[in-house]
Amino acid sequence: MKPWAADGGGESMRAREAVVQAPVRQEAELLRRLLDALPYPIFWKGRDLRFLGCNTAFAKIAGRAHPDEVVGLTDYELPWRKEDSDFYRACDRQVLESGEPFPDCEEPVRGSDGRQRWTQTCKVPLRDEQGALFGVLGILVDVTARREAQEQLQVALAAGDAANRMLKAQVAERDAMQRALTVSELRLRTAVRSSAQMCIWAVDAQGIFTFSDGGGLEVLGLRPGQLVGHSVYQLYAEHTETLGHLRRALTGESFTGYSSFSGLNYETRYTPVLDESGTVTGVIGIALDITERTRYREMLEAEVERMRRQLLQVERLATLGTLAAGVGHELRNISTVLNSLRTYFTDCAQRGVPPEQEELEELGWACEHVAMHGRHLMDLGRPGQSKVERMDLRELVSGSLAMLRTAGITKHVKVLSSTPPKPVWVEASRTRLEQVLLNLMSNAADAVEPVRDRLAEVRVHLFEDEAAGFACCRVEDTGIGIPEDKLSCIFEPWFTTKPPGRGTGLGLPVVRTILQECGGELQVESQVGMGSAFTFRLPLVGPHT
Template identity: 20%
Template structure:
């Protein structure tokens, strides 16, 4: 080590002056590296100093750092030039840089020497920490004071705020901030009244008050004003404002406080209203209110003009009771007053007084108000006293009525205990004394009746509903074997709340009536038997009468038809026989006239004139037509006469196999006039309707029957059908409505009405053809058609029966009418339009034939008559 040091510091290792050391690379490198690092350090230090100065703008003597930086940069530049001059001999520049460095360093040293006293006065870090600790304690103490002050301001019930000279808010407590719509009191700093929740008018008023207080330098207290809060509610506030001064005594703002007096304002308004109401009440009330002292002196009287005062109030004030009333009455009043004062509670009394010529009753309430004074409220109870007297009289009359009533009466409480019972119930019906009932329950007094009536009474107490006319039978309590029949009506007696509080019962002894009823019942049974016998006899007489009428009608009809047929046949035969000759003669004459016209085309003027007047050409064309029409008419008359004979069957009085279809067709021919008249009636009504006859004939075998009688049945039923269509004629014509028949007219209907022709083979039985006829589904098919129709259908059932159905879509009938439809003399037609025997006789005719006649109908749904007769008749059915 010593050797190394000797080698380093020995002179042999150093280059002599005037020699260059570039020839030693190690030495060159050492100098370059050292100078470079020194220059780098010198350049870095100024940068750090500049950064510190810029970051810490509060450092004192910041310019000294810049001076130090300049000195250090010059030093670093000198070391760089040392490296540069190894190869470039710029020694003058290097010398100038060193000179500059020397100048800067000297200047820096001089400046530092002048700053040493100031630098020594700067506090040390320890002193700074101590100062910081003291400052922090002071700040904390002030923060605590401010916090307590803010806490106190936030918790006082008043609203506190302060403003500057321009009425700009500088602070407030929390209550004021919340009222202004702010969450934090600090948020109000810098705001004005116009920026808060107040109304524009309120803000103007606030600022006017602020300006007045600050200009006059005079506080203003109890400013009553309204304020609209942030939540939309408007309140009344009592505001105080005082001016704030600085140290020189100048006004720098105002301090304001206010409190919410809305409740007080409302209370004042309510108090004013109450006072007004009390004044009106005292003015309108009929009671007399008097304030007296312990000596009975009148202190106050309200109202001042009562009509029921013993004397005018102005004459009573200041006087005593002994000055107004006689001594006895005054002593009594004064005693009540003293008793109220001694007991310190209200004393109620009633007394009468003569005022004028009338007696009045008063109810007095004497209440102490102070130790030596009372308030007396006197109310007129004259009417109540009169009512009480009347009520007592009515109660006495009611008790006498209940006691003397011939029927039993009693009243029970809600526990079913007897409160009142009269003798009629106790002794006559129950066989007990009245005293046995009062205050005792039902089960204890009459246990044998209790199970029957106790449930009824309890139900009345629960529901409040009366139970009337309950009949019963019971044995008298102390009279074994003696039964009493009675009828009772029980009812609830409501209390003031309307709920049942008691039960009243009225019980009547009906033993005599029951005995009379039993006797009457026996007589009624005997009378009913006799009535049944009379009804049976009457029915037989009615049937005989109907048979006689029918026989007479048929006999008369036969004679009439025979006479008509005889009288009409001869002239009709004469006319019909001669029509052939008339036609031949007419044709010959016309041929002759035609021949004349051919051979003499130019006749004389007289013939020409007569031909034109007679219109010979038209006469030649129309005359054959007229003769043809006369022949058709005569043929029609012969057919009608034949139909009349067939209808009456004068030549067929015995049972005979006939064609049912022929009888129906003959009946329709007889009624052709009715059908035509009906069609004309509809046509005149503007409806252009025509009764449409729909025939749905099945294949029927000959039926053995009285043909004339069956024809009478067909005639009666078809006549009724036409009448029903006539009654409903006013309803036809609503042609735009589809009532269910439109498709039937086209051959596409549904059910029994749509098909105008259908095959009804022998043995084929439709579904609704068995008897009795089940209830049909209404409406009857096509019953609401705008076209009046009568449907006639026949069918053969079960090889033994023939069924004929005649249905119309007329007005129908009610169930009551249908029930009495076949009763003798029952009719719904006007007087003179029907006898009420047609359907009854028809029913008897069908019944005598061993068949059934039934009707299916409903109002507005039409009607259908069903005739069911056997094809073979029993022997000896006789005439109908």
């Protein structure tokens, strides 16, 4: 091949690569411009907590001329204080370990100019196309002005309180105190107007506005001072909750109240104003818009409740699967009996003779056992079964032991149980309490399975603590025990000491959650090589009347 031909082919290849890569470079450049155009500092790190990139705003506070100069560095190589760097990295690790966003938090950031700023930081996990975590993304919003405004407000309020006390004690210095109050009012107006989420108002003893100011008034379509001279009872006649708060403050009580206006949620601090004789002459209110905070709290609470219900159902299904395996074996044995009886009844029908009573009884036994196994599995697997009822805990203990025995889970274990001679009444969801017993008992059976040098034994002891008003159930085993350094982790979701494939790591967290919802508690004692004991307590209730 001629040299010029080879060179021409290489140039052609490079040209094609340039054509293919041009859109990628253009998209990357566009993304870079978008990030640099944002006023908020943004960064992203890898799993080793080294910076993978940032925008120009972040590079600026880090004292770097270009975002590329931050790539590959750690927080310790930037102008942060060591204690601040430790905190940032701890938050990053929490996001990487949990796989969940880190809630908005305010944290100090000392830039290259040596000035300390306060930022409201949100950190979220970064995932690749397969969903695997590969880093963390952080967005910083400068809230220094807001914090300074809050601090100025606190200083102003403190100055106002001091002035009020001095007026009561030193009547002769009233003019000087009036000047101090005027200065405090000016400082208060400055602080309040600098915050778009805050407003302050005052009314006299008749409910007439004497003052209204703050950046938060604009959101309500009001101007500073626009409410002065108007009656709160006429303007907000439909807001009975707010009027109730005002009347309460006019009795002389200081408190924090919550209310809604035009779809916005407010947290208001009510402070009565007293004259020298202690008579209430009015009320001062400081209102803070907490709409976003309320929304995020409600979202978080809803997500926590959804996850809690999912954990309960997952563990219930895991328990159901464990029982189903043993019940399947038992049903296979019963099917052998039924097949034998079918052959026998067919032969009797062909010969025209009635079947023997013993064979009929055996058929009834087989049918009853099939129905019993079906009921057990359906009750445990039925979603949303959480009806609270009064029950004798002795029946649940014996029923759970029978279910585990039928499923073959305790076939290799010596099981001892002791219950009081009289009923032990508790009030809870039968299915969920049955789930608690099945989980603790099956865990005990699993714990003694590897034991070879002593008797494999599970003991269930039900008793009443009448002095404390609790029913107590203690499930002990002579198994391998739990190491002391792992005892504090056994109630964490997904943690398990069982071999792979034998446990979900959700059983004990779910058990404790169920008991806490019933007003009970769960305690654990364990010694390596000796065994473990789990004791749960539930409030006693009286029998049916």
